Every structure is written in structure tokens, then in C-alpha cells.
Amino acid sequence: MSHTFEIEKTCPHTSARAGLITTAHGVVPTPAFMPVGSQATVKALTPDDVRDVGAKILLSNAYHLYLRPGVEVIEKMGGLHRFMGWDGPILTDSGGYQVFSLATLRRVGDEGVRFRSHIDGSEHFLTPEDAVRVQERLGSDIIMALDECPPHDAEISRVREATGRTHLWAERCLKAHRREDQALYGIVQGGMFPELRRQSAVHLTSLDFPGYAIGGLSLGEPKNVMLAMVEETVSCLPGDKPRYLMGVGSPEDLVENVSRGVDLFDSALPTRTARNGALFAATGRLNIRNAGYKGLDQPVDPGCDCYTCQRFSVAYLNHLFKSKELLAYRLATIHNLRFIMRLMERMRQSIIRGSFGEFQRAFLASYRTTDEEVRLAQKQQWLARSVRVDDESDGPEDPGVVA
Numbered sequence: 001m002s003h004t005f006e007i008e009k010t011c012p013h014t015s016a017r018a019g020l021i022t023t024a025h026g027v028v029p030t031p032a033f034m035p036v037g038s039q040a041t042v043k044a045l046t047p048d049d050v051r052d053v054g055a056k057i058l059l060s061n062a063y064h065l066y067l068r069p070g071v072e073v074i075e076k077m078g079g080l081h082r083f084m085g086w087d088g089p090i091l092t093d094s095g096g097y098q099v100f101s102l103a104t105l106r107r108v109g110d111e112g113v114r115f116r117s118h119i120d121g122s123e124h125f126l127t128p129e130d131a132v133r134v135q136e137r138l139g140s141d142i143i144m145a146l147d148e149c150p151p152h153d154a155e156i157s158r159v160r161e162a163t164g165r166t167h168l169w170a171e172r173c174l175k176a177h178r179r180e181d182q183a184l185y186g187i188v189q190g191g192m193f194p195e196l197r198r199q200s201a202v203h204l205t206s207l208d209f210p211g212y213a214i215g216g217l218s219l220g221e222p223k224n225v226m227l228a229m230v231e232e233t234v235s236c237l238p239g240d241k242p243r244y245l246m247g248v249g250s251p252e253d254l255v256e257n258v259s260r261g262v263d264l265f266d267s268a269l270p271t272r273t274a275r276n277g278a279l280f281a282a283t284g285r286l287n288i289r290n291a292g293y294k295g296l297d298q299p300v301d302p303g304c305d306c307y308t309c310q311r312f313s314v315a316y317l318n319h320l321f322k323s324k325e326l327l328a329y330r331l332a333t334i335h336n337l338r339f340i341m342r343l344m345e346r347m348r349q350s351i352i353r354g355s356f357g358e359f360q361r362a363f364l365a366s367y368r369t370t371d372e373e374v375r376l377a378q379k380q381q382w383l384a385r386s387v388r389v390d391d392e393s394d395g396p397e398d399p400g401v402v403a
Contacts, residue, residue, distance in 0.1 A: 009352045039068070296314040
């Protein structure tokens with residue numbers, strides 16, 4: 001078995017833990033963040049750029065790659081690692097999120113999902129067995145079971161139905177899985193209902209997956225609800241398996257959920273906000289297009305060791321964005337991803353040193369977070385757009401920028 005998980009240290013005052021996920025293509029120190037490369041690329045960056053910011057594992061999306069360029073093309077090229085020029089671990093999502101985000105283009109039943117492609121309108125039918133088969137052919141290191149992700153505001157009857165279907169599909173995915181060099185993770189659903197979250201976690205852990213994802217969160221619900229659902233879920237997951245919170249990537253959320261025992265994260269937020277000119281700094285996000293940065297001769301974040309901060313001024317980045325130069329997107333993306341990777345590294349080090357609680361308090365006290373009402377409104381705008389396009393699109397600018 002090429003997938004193992006070892007816990008190196010736990011925090012005595014929180015549920016935070018530092019560990020190592022071993023895969024066929026390398027070891028991932030946890031807690032870890034996965035940059036999103038849905039289309040077999042992290043937007044605006046080369047694989048060397050991604051490696052240089054400190055990423056150890058990437059996420060790609062089996063649904064998108066199935067539609068374009070097609071599994072046959074990637075398989076013929078030697079698999080996903082060789083196709084995209086990345087020799088480290090890769091996790092592929094099964095397409096379950098697209099069941100949610102492309103709601104106007106699909107029909108769901110117990111047998112599977114009938115999709116209408118958002119690219120050309122062609123019709124496709126995806127079963128749990130198909131989802132596993134596609135990911136096995138791609139050759140990723142960690143693959144995900146097909147799940148159904150209901151909207152955050154769905155009624156309990158609708159969520160109960162989706163959760164039951166997720167369990168049925170998980171069992172079928174396990175039976176279909178053949179490759180021993182890949183780890184298949186199950187996905188816990190249950191919406192915003194604590195009892196359904198617990199039931200889902202208990203059912204999936206009885207199936208003995210090598211790792212567990214927490215799905216269906218960060219989809220427009222208030223943050224306190226999201227954190228409560230994570231706590232409910234984690235309390236029912238085994239301590240010796242990796243825990244992966246899907247779709248969460250804002251700095252404050254990463255800190256809060258590491259403290260609750262989550263090991264692995266992914267989100268397009270750091271890269272998407274970078275392309276919109278919202279850059280992470282120690283005190284919060286700043287809008288690099290702001291006129292006040294036009295002549296400012298200092299890095300985005302004086303404490304950052306990324307290529308962008310070591311080489312260029314805020315004034316230069318302001319100029320690139322105002323001029324709509326393509327270099328703006330690369331430099332901003334490098335910075336935002338390095339900020340997140342440094343944050344994960346600092347959390348890991350503080351867990352190992354036994355000082356995570358102090359780190360958490362200091363970070364949350366100094367980092368200005370997004371106004372909740374503005375954040376939820378912007379999230380709904382972006383989700384409405386993602387129903388028509390794809391989940392890594394340049395939707396409305398993420399809120400929370402500091403002037």
C-alpha cells in the first residue's frame with residue numbers, strides 16, 4: 001500500500017495535529033494546502049513556480065479533464081503527472097462538486113448523474129464506477145468518491161436524500177476501486193444538520209476508507225455554522241486517518257479549522273483573488289489597484305519571502321494591474337500562494353513546538369477578516385456565476401480587501 005498517514009505531534013490545548021501523508025509520488029507534511037489546478041494547471045503558474053512557493057500536493061478535477069482534453073489523451077501522454085509536468089502528489093476530485101455548481105446542467109438519480117457539458121452542451125452520464133475508473137486512468141495519488149453536495153440552505157428532507165445517495169455511491173466506489181497505488185477517500189455530507197453530519201461520518205468510517213473528506217461546506221453558510229459542522233464531523237472521524245476539508249482557503253478559515261483537527265485543504269480562493277488584485281498581507285487583504293499604492297516603494301508584505309515580494313514593489317504591481325499586463329496575474333498568484341504555504345508551514349511548526357494555541361490567538365488578533373454580510377453576498381454572486389461556468393472562474397472579486 002503506497003498511502004500511509006502518520007501523526008507526528010498533536011496540540012495539547014486544541015485538536016490541531018502535524019502529520020505525514022505518504023503517497024506514490026512523495027510525502028505531504030500536514031497540515032497542508034493544495035493549490036487548485038482544475039484543468040491540469042494552476043492558473044498563471046508553471047509547475048516550477050508552484051514548487052517554489054512550497055506546494056507539496058496539487059488538486060485537479062476529473063470532471064473537467066474528462067470533458068477536456070479527455071481521459072484518453074492524458075492516458076496516452078503517460079498519465080496526469082507527466083501530462084502537466086508535475087512530479088509530486090496529485091489529488092483529483094471526482095466531479096461531485098459539479099453536481100452542485102452546475103445545477104442547471106444535470107439530473108441526479110441513484111444510478112448516477114447525467115451532465116450536460118458546460119463547454120459544448122454534449123450529454124454525459126457519470127456513475128460512481130465511472131468516476132473511479134476515470135481517476136484511475138488519470139493516475140492521481142488520491143482520488144475521491146463520487147458524492148452529492150446539496151445547497152447549504154436545502155431542507156432536511158433534501159439533504160437526507162443527498163446524504164443517503166452519497167453513502168450508496170461511496171460503497172459502489174469502493175467496490176469499483178482497483179489500483180493499489182491510489183488512495184480512495186470518502187466524502188462526508190449532511191448539510192447544515194448536525195445529526196446528519198454525525199450519521200454520515202459514522203456510516204463512512206464503517207467502510208474503512210484510508211482518508212475522509214468533509215464536503216458541502218463553505219458554500220454560502222455563515223462561518224460559525226461552517227465551523228460547527230466541521231466540529232460535529234471531526235468528532236466522529238477516526239484519529240488515525242487524514243481529514244480533508246474541501247473548498248476552504250481563506251487564511252482565517254485555515255487557522256480555525258487546523259485547530260479543529262483538519263489536515264488537508266484546497267480552494268481556488270487564493271489564486272482567484274490574486275487575479276482580481278486582492279493580495280494577502282499580515283493584517284488582511286489589500287486591493288492592489290487602490291490609488292494609494294501608485295508610488296509606494298515597498299513589498300506587498302515585508303515579512304514574505306516570495307519571488308514577488310523579494311523583487312517588486314507595490315507600486316509596480318499597481319501599475320501592472322492598472323495596465324492589465326499579464327505579468328500581474330503571475331506575480332500576484334505567486335505571492336498569495338506563498339502566503340498560504342508559509343501560513344501552513346508556521347502552523348505545522350507551532351504544533352510541533354507545542355505553541356499552536358499562542359500562534360492561533362496572535363494570528364486571529366492581527367488579521368483583519370472579511371465583513372460577514374459582504375462576504376456572504378459576494379459568495380452568492382460567485383456561486384451564481386459558477387453554475388453557468390466552472391468553479392475556478394474569475395467571478396466577482398472576493399470581498400475583504402483593505403484599502
